[in-house]
Amino acid sequence: MKRVYCHILVVFPLVARPKNTHFKIFDYLYILQSLNSIKSMTLKEKVEQALDTLRPYLETDGGNVSVEEITADNVVRLKLLGACASCSMSIMTFKAGLEQAIKKAVPEITAVEAINLTDPDSPEATLPPVN
Helix, strand or coil: CHHHHHHHHHHCCCCCCCCCHHHHHHHHHHHHHHHHHHHCCCHHHHHHHHHHCCHHHHHHCCEEEEEEEECCCCEEEEEEEEHHHHECCHHHHHHHHHHHHHHHHCCCCCEEEECCCCCCCCCCCECCCCC
């Protein structure tokens, strides 16, 4: 980053540079660099990044999620882990949380499927813990 900053000072000499211009350009270059790193991420990395925003909430209730597969048609197949696998609310967690987060963050994804959703009427279904 120091090298980029030095080049900016060369492009905008001190005499011709408006006050604080180098900071605005530096911020702009940082944003461009961030966008380029996002573009270079694989599809799975983008999906994992989207899921990472929700993992702390899942882990609070003793659960988690893993990406099992991304098909050639850009369909993500998820597996709910821990308490999420047997929770009667897993359908809501999946639809309102995981699926929406992935589709919003990774528009290339055409669909999101869970391979082990629990039916709320199932005798094995459990309720999330009350905190």
